Amino acid sequence: MTEPRDPGRHPVDGPAPDRRWRIPVDGFELAGFEWGAPGAPPLILVHGASDTHHAWEQVAAILADEFRVITYDVRGHGRSGAPRELGAYRLDRLAEDIYAVIDTVSPDRPVHLAGHGWGAVQGWEAVLDPRASTRIASFTALSAPHLDHLGLWLHQVRQRTRRTVHRVQARTVRRLATAPPLERRAAGGRARRTTPMASALDEARLTLHSSPSMLRRALYQPRVRAGMHRLTHRSAHQQAPIAPTWRADLLAGARIVRANLGHHLRHPRDQHTAVPVQLLLDAADPAARPGVRAAVQARVDRLWCYTLPANHWLPVTEPLLVGEAIANFVSDLRADSDPIVGNTR
Structure with missing residues (x-):
């Protein structure tokens, strides 16, 4: 969910899911949504902080012919329950939610996983878990490395x-x-x-004057922050579906950031994964820096990395591009192709 640009705007309904469900976790419930045939390969899509499952609706509809597409509202967002304590929004708890969804929708079959923004950060936490080797067949991360890599x-x-x-x-x-x-x-x-x-x-x-602390102070200047906000939100505000829970979603997103960002940047873990990973970055994304990409590549056994000519809000602004990227990645894995690090123009 993106905060509405115009207070008079109404929520926009995307393609309706074929099935809905709720599962209990940590004393509350997660709200889930599905598209596609129940017997198709399962694909779980995780939205970012302050969004809801609506951010993935267009992509889900595109992929429903080939996959059983599952989305859910991350804890605190949309129709899912909202724990009050800050610790409930740590990455390890959010990753447990992903595994709870996996155990519910596909207990006997590995799933494909994709996440956008902070949803990708949650996905990274899940694929770095030892359980991922048998429960997650592939992972597509949009616009985000793991905080530990950063x-x-x-x-x-x-x-x-x-x-x-x-x-x-x-x-x-x-x-x-x-x-x-x-x-x-x-x-x-x-x-x-x-x-x-x-x-x-x-x-x-x-x-x-070129040290990280100086750069951080420069980035916190009001004019710089305003420019970055305009750059990342300009196109999304015109197209993003607005959930009626957007005020609560903003609060939940802030809790996720507060519970995780500082800790993982100050105390990063050096972890590896054997799960095949596709990293999709927009050219202006800080994660597109060569150093960040190298940090990810050193900790992923099989990495496909592409820089796309699009903005941060790929699932909303470029759903067809995202859908094709995920479908092609799964197809490449079936064909056992070699990892790629490159650009898509």
């Missing part, structure tokens, strides 16, 4: 920054010991004398 990459960035600062400090010592006073041409053509210490401090200042 945290490991940020740790590498911090280490490189520290090494750079140490090199600057070493150069400072050498210059103080050996270099004579310098002359620099100032504005207006006049020369000014500077010391080795001042020159080294200038270099250190330049280095610090």
Whole structure:
């Protein structure tokens, strides 16, 4: 669910599911929805924070001819129950919900899994679980690596920054010991004398301005945040179905972020998975950075990675593209094709 741009807009109904169900978990119930024949290969779609199953409806309708498509409202969202305690929204609890759905809809057959945004983060948590080797046949992650992968990459960035600062400090010592006073041409053509210490401090200042903490402060500037919001929400606001529970969905999404983001970025786990993974990224997504992709690739035995010419809200804005990507991925696995890391134009 995306917060409505126009308060006068009404909810938009997508393709109606063929079946509905509810299952008990942790003292409340999850609301589930299905499209397609019950005997078809099962495919579970997990929506992101502050969305509902409606975000997947167009994709589900496209894939219903080939799969038994299952979606559900993540705890706290849509028609599912909403626990109050923050700890109930940790990734391990959300992954348990995925396995509860798997055990309900396909107890004897592995399922294909796909997630978008924070739904992909939940899916990553599930495929990194030892049970995934026999319960999950494939995983498609849209617009998100696992938070642990992102945290490991940020740790590498911090280490490189520290090494750079140490090199600057070493150069400072050498210059103080050996270099004579310098002359620099100032504005207006006049020369000014500077010391080795001042020159080294200038270099250190330049280095610090490229550090992660400086970048974080820059990203929190109001103008930058407003631009990022416009970039990621412009097209989705015009097409996304608006659930009547959107206010509660926003709160639940905030709880998921609060319960997980800081912890996993500060204390990332180095885990691997043998489940075949397809990672679909939009070109502007932070996860499309080569370093992040490398962190994912090092921890996934079989990875297909594509950068798509689309925005973050792929299931809403490009349902046919997403449906084809998932169907082709499953087909490739049946043909036992080799992993690919590349671009789709």
